Amino acid sequence: MESRHQTTAYIKPLSSNSLSTEASTHHLTQKKQPYVSRQPDNHGHIHYSDDENAMWQALLERQAKQIPNRASSAYLEGLEKLKLPATHIPQLQDIDEVLQASTGWQTAAVPALISFGKFFKLLADKRFPVATFIRRFDDMDYIEEPDIFHEIVGHCPLLTHPAFATFNETYGKLGLNATKQERLYLARLYWFTIEFGLMGATKETRKIYGGGILSSPSETIYALSDDPDCRAFDLIDVLRTPYRIDQIQPIYYAIDDLDTLFDIVNSDIMGAVKKAMSLGLFEPTYAIKTA
Numbered sequence: 303m304e305s306r307h308q309t310t311a312y313i314k315p316l317s318s319n320s321l322s323t324e325a326s327t328h329h330l331t332q333k334k335q336p337y338v339s340r341q342p343d344n345h346g347h348i349h350y351s352d353d354e355n356a357m358w359q360a361l362l363e364r365q366a367k368q369i370p371n372r373a374s375s376a377y378l379e380g381l382e383k384l385k386l387p388a389t390h391i392p393q394l395q396d397i398d399e400v401l402q403a404s405t406g407w408q409t410a411a412v413p414a415l416i417s418f419g420k421f422f423k424l425l426a427d428k429r430f431p432v433a434t435f436i437r438r439f440d441d442m443d444y445i446e447e448p449d450i451f452h453e454i455v456g457h458c459p460l461l462t463h464p465a466f467a468t469f470n471e472t473y474g475k476l477g478l479n480a481t482k483q484e485r486l487y488l489a490r491l492y493w494f495t496i497e498f499g500l501m502g503a504t505k506e507t508r509k510i511y512g513g514g515i516l517s518s519p520s521e522t523i524y525a526l527s528d529d530p531d532c533r534a535f536d537l538i539d540v541l542r543t544p545y546r547i548d549q550i551q552p553i554y555y556a557i558d559d560l561d562t563l564f565d566i567v568n569s570d571i572m573g574a575v576k577k578a579m580s581l582g583l584f585e586p587t588y589a590i591k592t593a
């Protein structure tokens with residue numbers, strides 16, 4: 303079904319820092335005030351302000367209401383295990399204790415979005431990148447880049463799940479040995495599973511496991527509504543589907559269950575990448591549609 307997904311690219315007033323070089327390479331819409339990552343002190347402790355802790359509390363309260371009947375059971379079990387604090391942003395070492403005990407993983411504080419090379423290296427070493435800033439209230443429902451709420455509440459619950467953690471590690475190792483172009487295709491596999499994956503063969507049984515959905519209050523609701531185009535997972539199709547990271551997704555792919563992921567990562571992914579390359583990309587569907 304053609305998605306009725308409307309995108310509104312609106313032109314924001316030029317802000318003082320909009321004259322930075324990146325703005326010149328960006329199309330018309332200006333970036334908002336950039337987020338600044340928080341540096342740990344020499345005990346590895348990050349001091350968050352009352353406002354930042356209040357943002358965490360508001361996000362967690364909102365998702366505590368929306369997630370239970372929308373997220374996969376494996377995710378909910380992992381969320382339980384993490385025992386996240388309700389009123390303040392957790393310290394990374396507290397998350398690491400749970401991850402280490404369940405799957406030997408740990409977090410790695412990063413400034414924000416990191417390069418594919420760094421990203422694959424971290425995953426191959428069983429370390430998950432955690433950007434150490436949190437979104438502002440005006441970005442509460444949806445933020446265009448991963449913040450600490452996304453990394454911890456979106457991704458860490460499933461990283462307590464051994465088979466899921468192995469998927470991430472194997473994926474990281476594949477990426478390490480891949481060429482620049484192969485990495486672009488591998489990124490789509492990651493995108494339509496770990497970031498924005500759905501599971502369940504029928505609409506009635508469908509649940510969310512993608513961290514990029516579960517950390518966004520608005521996308522959590524949207525993902526299981528009738529608006530998005532939800533397709534049955536097919537590795538070649540996924541590798542050929544272009545996506546944009548800065549808006550709600552028009553397309554999702556659904557696997558039957560988490561075990562499907564482990565079949566995928568034990569299949570000949572690089573062979574599928576070469577096949578997808580020879581077939582070329584699908585037309586992007588995120589162009590602005592007239593009403």
Ligand SMILES: C[C@H](O)[C@H](O)[C@H]1CNc2nc(N)[nH]c(=O)c2N1
Binds near residue numbers: 492
């Ligand atoms: C590779 C994957 O598709 C994705 O783009 C990566 C890139 N860099 C990242 N950097 C951070 N901090 N967090 C992430 O989730 C990702 N995801």
Ligand SMILES: N[C@@H](Cc1ccccc1)C(=O)O
Binds near residue numbers: 518
């Ligand atoms: N959109 C997600 C964050 C995110 C941005 C970009 C990539 C992945 C995740 C949220 O609002 O929580």
Ligand SMILES: [Fe+2]
Binds near residue numbers: 452497
């Ligand atoms: Fe992510």
